[in-house]
Amino acid sequence: DTHCAAGKTLSPDVLTIATGNPAYYPWVMDDDPTSGAGFESAVAYEVAKRMGFEKDAVVWTRATFDQSIQPGAKEFDVNLQQFSITEDREKVVDFSEPYYSAAMAVLVRQPTIDGGATAELASLKDLKWGVMAGTTALETVNSAIAPADTPLLYDDNVNVVEAMKANQIDAALFDLPTALYLSAVVLDDGALLGQFAADRSENPDQFGILMEEGSPLKACVDEALSAMKDDGTLAAIEAEWLQETTGVPLIK
Amino acid sequence: MKTTSAGLTARQIYEQKARRKSVAVATLSTVVVMVLIVILLPMTPGWDRVRSSFFDWDILAKTFPSLLSAFRWDVAIFLWCTPAIAFLGLFIALCRDARAPALFPLRVFGVLYTDIFRGVPVILIVFLIGFGVPGLGLQRPWNSPYIWGSLALILTYSAYVAEIFRAGIESVHESQRAAAKSLGLSHSDIMRFVVLPQAIRRVVPANMNMLVALQKDVALLSFIGPVELLRQAGVHKSLLANFTPYVGAAIIFLAVTIPVTRFADYLIAKQNKARS
Amino acid sequence: MKTTSAGLTARQIYEQKARRKSVAVATLSTVVVMVLIVILLPMTPGWDRVRSSFFDWDILAKTFPSLLSAFRWDVAIFLWCTPAIAFLGLFIALCRDARAPALFPLRVFGVLYTDIFRGVPVILIVFLIGFGVPGLGLQRPWNSPYIWGSLALILTYSAYVAEIFRAGIESVHESQRAAAKSLGLSHSDIMRFVVLPQAIRRVVPANMNMLVALQKDVALLSFIGPVELLRQAGVHKSLLANFTPYVGAAIIFLAVTIPVTRFADYLIAKQNKARS
Amino acid sequence: MSILRLSNVTKSFGPTEVLRGIDLDVNEGEMICLIGASGSGKSTLLRTINLLEPIDEGEIRFEGHDISLPGVAPQPIRRKIGLVFQSFNLFPHMTAVENVLLAPSRVFKRSRKDLLPDVTQLFERFNLRDRMNAYPDQLSGGQQQRVAIVRALAMQPKIMLFDEVTSALDPELVSEVLETLLKLKAQNMTMILATHEMGFAREAADRVCVLDGGKIIETGTPDQIFNAPRTKRAKEFLASVL
C-alpha cells in the first residue's frame, strides 16, 4: 500500500465517513449515503477513491452536528455535513480545504411575499427570523440583516420549516441548496426571496470536511480535494447534483 | 324493614336501584361527552391539517417498528443506570448523615452534591458531561456518548434518590433508634439492621416515581447522539416532515410509564393507609 | 461532680473541650481534602484542557451578560405559567375527587389527563403542542411559540401538581371530614372550608419542589424557538466551541434553584417534625 | 318520652358483621353509657346514629321518623345529633371560635356577628372564654375536647353522642372533660357515651349497655351492671377492666 492514508484510519484499510442523521437532500439522496447519489455522497466517494479507498472500503456512520464539532476523539475519519469553516471551530477540530462555497438564501412562504417582502435589506429587517442554532447563518442574519426582532432558534431544518408553517416565523436563512430543497419539496408554498452571493467577503460560508483535531488524514484529504478542483471533477459533481442558482435575486 | 323473598333487604334493593341508576347516568354523560368530542373536533377549521401532521396512520404503521427497536436503547440505558443510581444515591444519603467530625468533608460533599445536581437542568448536565468530558481527549471507546450521557443521568438522579433515601432514613421514628441503642447496638449496626431496612422499604414508591422520570429523561441522551426513541422519532420527523412519529414515541412511553406510575401510586396509597 | 468557679460543671467543661476538639478535627480534615484537591487536580494530565474548555474566565465574562439577559425569558415564562398551573392542577385534583355519577366523565378525564401528561416526556409535549396547535391555522400573535410552549409546560406540570393536591386532600384525616359531616355541613362546604385549606397548606413544600423543576424545564422551550438561557448558552457554545457558557448557565440556575430547594426542604422537615 | 329508638340495627363491613341486631331506646334527658371491649362496635354504633355509616338492616327512629331509610338526606338530621370523637376533632387551621362558628354560619346562613353573642356565652359557660381565639394546637387536650363539645352544642342538637372523648387524654385532663359532661347532664341533654371510664359510667349514667361482638348483651342501671352482671361475657369484661 502506497497511498497516503494507509495506517492512519480508525479501522485498517477502511475509511469511516460520517454524515448527519438524517442526511438531507440534495447533499445525500434518500438519506442513503452509500448510494453515491447526492453532492456530499458523491464528493465523499471521490475523495475516498483518490485516497486509495474503493467503494467497498468506505464505511458510513452517523453523527449529529453538535457531536461532530465538539472537541475530542471522533467516531469517524472524516465527516461531511455542510460544516462551515470558522476560526473558532478550527481550534478544536480540523477542516479540509473548502469543497463548496455556499450562497445563503432567504426562505419564505408565498404569503410573506404577497405581504410585500422584497429582497432588500430594509424589507428583511422587519421580518420575523428563524435560524438553525449553532450554525453560522445566525451570525449572518445578525450582522448582515440585523432584524428588529431577535431571531428564533431551532435544532434542525424541519423544526425551522414547521415554525414557518405555523406562521411563527416569516423567513429563514439557509445555504442555497438546502433552501431550494425546502422550498420545493417540504413547503407547499415556499419561495426564495433572495440570496447572499457565494463569493461575498463578509461572513463567507465555505463547507469543509471535518476531521479530528490534528488528524493525520488532513493532508491526504486536502491533496485529494485540490486534485479534484484542478481536474474539474468537483465542478462536475456540483453541476450534477446542485441546481443552477442564478435565478435567485441577489439581496441589495 | 323485612327481608324479602329474594334474600335482599328493602335497603339493599333500594341501593341496587340507586347503583344501577348512577351507572346509567355515568354511562350516558360519558357517551354524550364522547360524542360531542368526536363530532365537534373534526369541524374545527385546521383539523385536516392537524390530523395529517400528527395522526397519519400510514406513517405510524411504517415508523412504529423502528421506533420500537430504538426504544431498546432507552431500556438498555435505563437498565444500566438504575443500579448505579441506587448505589450512589444511598452512598450520598449516608454521607449527609455522617456524624463524626472527621467525616465533616463528606457531609459537605453530600450537601454540595445534592444541591448542584438537583439545581441544574438534566439537559444541561447531559450537555456538559456528555459533550464536555469526552472532549477532554479520551480515546475510543471511552469517549462514547452512551457512557458519558449515562453518567450525566446517574449523577443527576442519584442526587434526587439520595434525598429520597435521606427522607426515608429520617422518617424512621426516633424511638426505633432509641430502642436499638437501648439494646447496646453500635451506630453502624443500628443503621444497617434497624434503620436502613425500614427506610428503604418506605421509599420504594417515591423511588418508583423517580424511575418513571428517569425512563423519560433517558430520551434527553438523544441530544448528544445516541439514536434512542426520541431521536429516531426526530429522524423520521425530519425525513417525512410529519410529527406522527412523535405521537408514536409518546404511545410507547405511555405504555411503560402509566403502569409503573399507577403501581407507585397504589403503593403510596397503601402505605399512607397503613400509617394512618 | 462539683460546679467550678467559672460557673461551669465538670461535664460542661469536658463537653466544651470535646466540641472544640471535634471542630478542630472537622476543620483539619476539610482543609486536608481541599488542599489535596487544589494541589492534585491541576497536576492531572488533562487539567489544562478541562480548564480552557469549561472554565475559561474570558469567555465567561464575555457571555455572562447575554446569558443573564436571556434568563429574563425563563423568569417571565415561569411567572406566567405558575398561576395557571396552580389553578389547573387544583381543578384536575377536584375532578378526580368528584363523586356524583353525573360527574363520572370528569373523573375519567382527570385520570386520563394525569396519566398522559405524567407519562410522556415534557420535551415531546413541547414539540407536539408548540408546533402542532399553531399549525391549526392560528394567526399572529396567537401562534407564538411562547404561548404554546408555555401551554405545554402548564399542561404537563398541572398533571403533577394535581397529583400533589390529591395527595394533600387525601392526607387530611378521614375524621376531619367525619367531624365536618357530623355538624351537618354540605359536601362542597366540607371541601372548601375544612379539607382544602388544610390540604393546600400541607402540599406547599412539595409544590415548591415542582416550581424548581418547572424553572428548570422552562429551558426545554428553547427547542421550539425561544432563545432563553439554555439556547443562548448553546449558541455561544457552538460558535465558540467551548463549554464555559454552559457552566455560566448552570451557575445562573443554581443561584435560583438552591435557595428555593433549600427552603422547600426546610418546610418539609418542619412539617415532618410537627407531624411526628 | 323516647327520642331515639334503634331496632335490629345490623351493619357489616364486607364479611365482618360489626353490629348484629342492636335494639336501644333512648329517652329524652337520659344519659346512656356504652361499655365493652375494643372492637365490640361502640364507635360504629354511634356513627350509624349520626348517619356517617349506612346500616344494612333495621331502623333508627329519631323524633319519630325512620332516618335510616335510604334516600333520607343526612345533613338536616346530623345537625340535630351532635357527635364528639376521641381525637382529631377540631379543624386545626381555625381558632376555637372559628371552629364553633363555621357550621351554624354555613348551615343556618346566619352572619357570624349575629351568632357571636350566643357562641361567646357557650364558651363562657364551659370556662373557655379566654381561649376563644387560640388555635387547637395552643389548647390542652382537655380544652380541645371541650371546644369540640361547644362546637356541637352550637348547632343546638337534640342529642349528643360521645365516642371515648377522654381516652386520648393525659390522666390529669380527664376530669375536666368529665365535669363538662356532668354539666350537660344537669341541663338535661340527652346523651350517649361510649367510654372506658368505668368510674364515671358508674356514677353518672342513667343506664349502662354492655356491648360484645356487635350485640348489647346486657343493659341496666349502673348498679345492676357493675355489681351484679348476669351474663358470663359481661362478668369477664368487667373483671378485666376494674
Next chain:
Amino acid sequence: MSILRLSNVTKSFGPTEVLRGIDLDVNEGEMICLIGASGSGKSTLLRTINLLEPIDEGEIRFEGHDISLPGVAPQPIRRKIGLVFQSFNLFPHMTAVENVLLAPSRVFKRSRKDLLPDVTQLFERFNLRDRMNAYPDQLSGGQQQRVAIVRALAMQPKIMLFDEVTSALDPELVSEVLETLLKLKAQNMTMILATHEMGFAREAADRVCVLDGGKIIETGTPDQIFNAPRTKRAKEFLASVL
C-alpha cells in the same frame, strides 16, 4: 445492696429544666414505681439512666461506677440496663424472634443457632412460644410489649426500666402485660417503672416515688403514698387520678 444510685441528677432541654436534682437509690431485686403528672420528667429520668440522654449535673452510679462520666462508652452499659417504651418498641421488619436475636447476636457475636435455645425458652416462659415467627403487626399490643420485654431480657440485663408500657394498650390487654411484670418481680429482677396504673403501683411496688416538676417530691411504700401523702402536690395529683 444498692445496684443503682442517682445523686443530684439534673437535666435541661435548652431553657426548660426537666430534672432538678433527682436522688434515688435502687436496691437489687427492688421494684420502684415512678408516678406523676404528664411532663413531670418520668420518661426523661429513665432515658438518662439508659444513657440515651446525657445529664448536665450529678452522677449515676451503676454497679459502683459513675456511668454518667463524660467519655464513658455507652454501649456496654446499655446492654446491662433493659428499657421498654410505651410503644414503637419492636422493629417492624423483623419477626418476634428476629427482634430478640438481633442484639445478642451482634453484641455478643454469637451465632443465632447458639442463641436460639435460650431465646426459645424465654418465649416459652412468657407464653409467646407460638408467636415467635409473627411480625409485630400480627401481634396484639399486649403481645408486642411482652416481646419487647423478652427482647430486653435476652441481653441478660441487671436492671429493667419500663416507661408506661401499658398506656398505649386497650384496657383488656393491660392485665397480661402487668402479669408479665409480676412474673419478673417474682424472679427478683430489679425494676423501675414509670406508670399511670395506680392500682398496679399500689399492689406490686416495693417503693413509690412521686415526681413533680423534675423533682421527687415524695417517696415511700405504696401504703404511705396512697393513703397518707404528705405533700400538697402529691395529694392533688393523687386526687386527680384516683
